[in-house]
Amino acid sequence: MSREQKHFDVLVVGAGPAGIAAAVTAAECGVVVGVVDDNPAPGGQIWRGESANGPSEPASWLTKLHDRNIQMLSGTRVFDHPEANVLHAETADGFLELGYRKLILATGARERFLPFPGWTLPNVMGAGGLQALVKSGLPIAGKRVVVAGTGPLLLAVASYLRQHGARIAMICEQASLRSLGRFGLALLSQPQKIVQALALRKHLAGVPYVTRSWPIAAGGDGILKDVLITRGRGTEKIACEYLACGFHLVPSTELAALIGCRMRDGYVDVDHLERTSVPDVFCAGEPTGIGGIERSLIEGQIAGAAAAGRPDLAQKHGRARAKLERFARALDRTFALRRELQSLPLPETIVCRCEDVTYSRLRPYGSWRSAKLETRCGMGPCQGRVCGPATQFLFHWTPDSVRPPIFPAFLTNLAARACREAQPSGAMRGSQ
Amino acid sequence: MPEPITVTVNGRSVAVGAGATVAAAMMISESHCRKSVLGEPRSPLCGMGICFECRAVIDGIPHCRSCQIVCAAGMEISTDE
Amino acid sequence: MSAATYDVIIVGAGIVGAACADECARQGMRVRVVDQEMVGGGATAAGMGHIVVMDDSEAQFALTRYSQRLWQELRSELPDDVEYEQCGTIWVAADDEEMDEVRRKQLCYSLREVPVEVLTAADLECLEPNLRGGMAGGLLVPEDGVLYPPCAARFLMERARARGASLDLGIPVAEIGKGRVRLANGTEFSAGTIVNAAGAASPALTAGIDVKKRKGHLVITDRYPGFVRHQLVELGYLKSAHSSTTDSVAFNVQPRKTGQVLIGSSRQYGVESRDVDHAIVSRMLERAQEYMPALAHTTAIRVWTGFRAATPDKLPLIGAWPQDSTLYLATGHEGLGITTSLASARLLVDQLTGRRSAIPTEPYLPSRAATLEHAHA
Numbered sequence: 001m002s003r004e005q006k007h008f009d010v011l012v013v014g015a016g017p018a019g020i021a022a023a024v025t026a027a028e029c030g031v032v033v034g035v036v037d038d039n040p041a042p043g044g045q046i047w048r049g050e051s052a053n054g055p056s057e058p059a060s061w062l063t064k065l066h067d068r069n070i071q072m073l074s075g076t077r078v079f080d081h082p083e084a085n086v087l088h089a090e091t092a093d094g095f096l097e098l099g100y101r102k103l104i105l106a107t108g109a110r111e112r113f114l115p116f117p118g119w120t121l122p123n124v125m126g127a128g129g130l131q132a133l134v135k136s137g138l139p140i141a142g143k144r145v146v147v148a149g150t151g152p153l154l155l156a157v158a159s160y161l162r163q164h165g166a167r168i169a170m171i172c173e174q175a176s177l178r179s180l181g182r183f184g185l186a187l188l189s190q191p192q193k194i195v196q197a198l199a200l201r202k203h204l205a206g207v208p209y210v211t212r213s214w215p216i217a218a219g220g221d222g223i224l225k226d227v228l229i230t231r232g233r234g235t236e237k238i239a240c241e242y243l244a245c246g247f248h249l250v251p252s253t254e255l256a257a258l259i260g261c262r263m264r265d266g267y268v269d270v271d272h273l274e275r276t277s278v279p280d281v282f283c284a285g286e287p288t289g290i291g292g293i294e295r296s297l298i299e300g301q302i303a304g305a306a307a308a309g310r311p312d313l314a315q316k317h318g319r320a321r322a323k324l325e326r327f328a329r330a331l332d333r334t335f336a337l338r339r340e341l342q343s344l345p346l347p348e349t350i351v352c353r354c355e356d357v358t359y360s361r362l363r364p365y366g367s368w369r370s371a372k373l374e375t376r377c378g379m380g381p382c383q384g385r386v387c388g389p390a391t392q393f394l395f396h397w398t399p400d401s402v403r404p405p406i407f408p409a410f411l412t413n414l415a416a417r418a419c420r421e422a423q424p425s426g427a428m429r430g431s432q
Numbered sequence: 433m434p435e436p437i438t439v440t441v442n443g444r445s446v447a448v449g450a451g452a453t454v455a456a457a458m459m460i461s462e463s464h465c466r467k468s469v470l471g472e473p474r475s476p477l478c479g480m481g482i483c484f485e486c487r488a489v490i491d492g493i494p495h496c497r498s499c500q501i502v503c504a505a506g507m508e509i510s511t512d513e
Numbered sequence: 514m515s516a517a518t519y520d521v522i523i524v525g526a527g528i529v530g531a532a533c534a535d536e537c538a539r540q541g542m543r544v545r546v547v548d549q550e551m552v553g554g555g556a557t558a559a560g561m562g563h564i565v566v567m568d569d570s571e572a573q574f575a576l577t578r579y580s581q582r583l584w585q586e587l588r589s590e591l592p593d594d595v596e597y598e599q600c601g602t603i604w605v606a607a608d609d610e611e612m613d614e615v616r617r618k619q620l621c622y623s624l625r626e627v628p629v630e631v632l633t634a635a636d637l638e639c640l641e642p643n644l645r646g647g648m649a650g651g652l653l654v655p656e657d658g659v660l661y662p663p664c665a666a667r668f669l670m671e672r673a674r675a676r677g678a679s680l681d682l683g684i685p686v687a688e689i690g691k692g693r694v695r696l697a698n699g700t701e702f703s704a705g706t707i708v709n710a711a712g713a714a715s716p717a718l719t720a721g722i723d724v725k726k727r728k729g730h731l732v733i734t735d736r737y738p739g740f741v742r743h744q745l746v747e748l749g750y751l752k753s754a755h756s757s758t759t760d761s762v763a764f765n766v767q768p769r770k771t772g773q774v775l776i777g778s779s780r781q782y783g784v785e786s787r788d789v790d791h792a793i794v795s796r797m798l799e800r801a802q803e804y805m806p807a808l809a810h811t812t813a814i815r816v817w818t819g820f821r822a823a824t825p826d827k828l829p830l831i832g833a834w835p836q837d838s839t840l841y842l843a844t845g846h847e848g849l850g851i852t853t854s855l856a857s858a859r860l861l862v863d864q865l866t867g868r869r870s871a872i873p874t875e876p877y878l879p880s881r882a883a884t885l886e887h888a889h890a
Binding site for chain 3 (some may be wrong): 080082367370374379383403404405408409411412416417418
């Protein structure tokens with residue numbers, strides 16, 4: 001197993017839109033940039049599998065990522081922050097110690113999963129989850145799919161799947177038509193989004209779309225075969241091969257928390273230059289507020305410029321940033337979870353999937369910690385990433401503080417000693 | 433057009449497109465990835481490496497996150513029991 | 514300000530406090546237990562949960578052996594989630610010098626009627642194939658075991674409650690002494706006897722208790738059933754437990770019923786922070802890999818810390834506190850809290866009721882410190 005050490009002026013964690021924008025911007029300012037990402041190729045979730053060829057927005061950013069003096073370290077997962085200015089990461093071959101002068105956290109978001117009877121059946125997946133699998137080689141043509149949950153991701157996923165031949169039996173959005181209507185009005189201030197919305201509408205023509213609807217139970221024997229959803233006052237059972245179900249997004253803030261960044265309402269607290277409370281550490285994109293691609297790109301550019309010592313360049317994005325903040329807040333409001341979803345699990349419904357802890361076992365506990373210690377809920381390899389947001393919604397538990405490793409890592413890598421003398425890279429070159 | 437790749441899942445040959453992940457290969461071969469503590473079959477949930485439901489044994493190494501590992505020709509994949 | 518009267522108020526709902534509550538309730542005493550957080554949330558939650566007979570001193574041997582037998586008697590009543598497993602301990606000898614120590618221990622344990630078996634290098638390879646080759650052998654103590662402490666503490670507390678004990682959780686204790694316990698929210702209770710079973714926090718409640726925090730780290734892996742079958746301890750463990758000034762690590766590994774491997778151990782004095790200390794985790798894991806190289810490619814999923822309550826002579830404090838006739842101590846158990854919890858409770862209640870103890874109690878009396886000072890004067 002290999003053991004390597006690298007050092008960068010600016011290190012970006014995450015190669016989704018925010019991370020790519022940050023890296024490209026910083027590199028344009030003349031600094032040595034490294035980007036680490038745990039997926040096999042850059043793009044994060046939303047640009048997974050996008051090619052660098054062609055005229056699209058992702059292609060243009062991905063091209064810049066490859067053309068600049070940026071070192072892209074894919075397949076690399078950060079698991080520890082052993083001391084200031086040092087990260088430890090695991091690769092397919094071994095261990096990588098990363099030294100940095102400035103750090104930009106662009107760790108993105110993940111789906112919120114809520115438990116309901118049958119949700120652990122194979123082929124019940126997240127909405128983004130199914131899309132990711134299809135992008136990773138799962139054929140979906142001709143397959144019947146129900147898309148459910150909440151959030152703009154549902155439409156984007158349904159549209160993508162349909163374009164790849166899936167038969168979308170229904171899209172079930174738990175938000176009300178009224179909430180969505182108000183959200184639609186919010187879109188009027190974002191012309192780009194209207195274009196997106198119209199495109200989605202075109203791709204989803206003919207697909208049944210119901211609001212105030214959510215899954216009650218997934219059925220099947222060892223594998224999914226149908227899903228029971230609410231519909232108006234009644235219910236409806238829909239035969240399907242896949243259920244793509246996710247309840248909007250939660251920010252991935254574990255690394256920020258480990259480093260000691262101050263949080264605000266569960267998001268990383270940053271100023272207008274994306275600086276966190278920890279010196280030399282910036283944060284951009286979904287971890288500071290769920291707000292979609294445009295917001296991630298803007299925040300990434302701000303953070304990249306600021307980290308490269310060019311706050312003047314960062315400031316020109318100020319107005320766009322403020323506007324996108326408002327959009328992010330509209331998102332939160334629109335796709336807030338309705339109370340009925342708290343009653344979805346039955347006593348025997350599994351809530352913690354890593355340790356198979358059921359709803360009835362968890363219900364008596366008043367805190368995350370006591371539940372965890374006595375039932376093992378949250379002690380599995382997902383480290384509470386799935387059951388944490390679920391139990392927070394179901395029981396109002398607040399999560400524990402974060403400890404290393406923030407992802408499971410091979411023992412030999414966890415044991416690797418931090419190198420005290422991290423050698424400085426080439427000095428910040430370039431303009432001004 | 434890149435050649436498809438052949439891997440084995442629980443002893444059976446499966447052809448997948450170049451660049452496909454092990455998780456996709458397992459789903460294509462209609463195999464679950466792992467068995468849970470109470471013995472339930474489990475398959476990928478999140479598709480992005482955070483849920484750990486896609487853990488499989490790859491070339492003898494247990495607990496591999498298959499949704500983030502690209503198939504290589506000849507890989508031997510089996511269910512993480 | 515209400516004042517309710519109890520026979521005993523126990524401060525601290527860890528394994529020791531819970532065992533004391535259970536024993537007191539069984540003797541028909543009116544018991545109240547208070548804890549600032551939850552049952553079994555302190556060192557109880559953080560520790561390895563081993564039940565091990567230790568021969569560091571005569572007194573330690575007597576207490577651990579007595580208590581180990583009490584656990585064995587209790588095992589059939591323990592619910593599944595306590596995960597009691599009599600997996601045994603193997604003291605691993607890395608070289609001939611340590612093999613001499615094995616033989617000395619074998620004699621010591623056998624004289625005191627604790628079953629043990631000397632293992633040759635070949636035996637060891639057979640029993641624990643993941644230990645690196647070239648070990649000299651070891652000592653198997655088959656009656657040692659492991660359990661899952663938070664659920665054990667909860668079980669004992671529930672038994673106490675079934676006999677009428679009451680429990681106050683989530684409110685810090687502000688002051689104890691002279692027959693009174695006052696909580697941070699102003700609630701007061703009075704009792705004939707107060708037991709300070711607050712572990713590492715016990716000196717904060719009773720000035721003058723010579724208990725110091727001794728920080729430890731543990732790492733747990735994903736599931737690898739059969740990777741290790743017994744609790745494994747290096748003979749250098751005692752050297753680590755002995756040191757009272759330097760940070761130390763020792764090889765100590767345990768199978769959990771889940772198939773996960775629990776890896777320890779580390780000891781640090783004078784550290785207040787609960788944060789994971791990367792440097793000492795590195796040392797601890799390097800040591801573990803020296804003994805079990807195959808651990809290198811197991812997946813570590815969690816690391817955590819805890820504070821043991823350590824006394825200067827490595828023995829707990831069980832008995833009357835000389836400065837306050839209403840106050841008793843059940844604290845200072847260092848790394849043997851789980852093992853000795855049941856016996857500590859028995860000895861404590863013996864003293865409260867005037868019952869004859871199964872083993873001599875003098876070595877654990879809080880008043881011994883004065884005696885020691887006297888002896889050195």
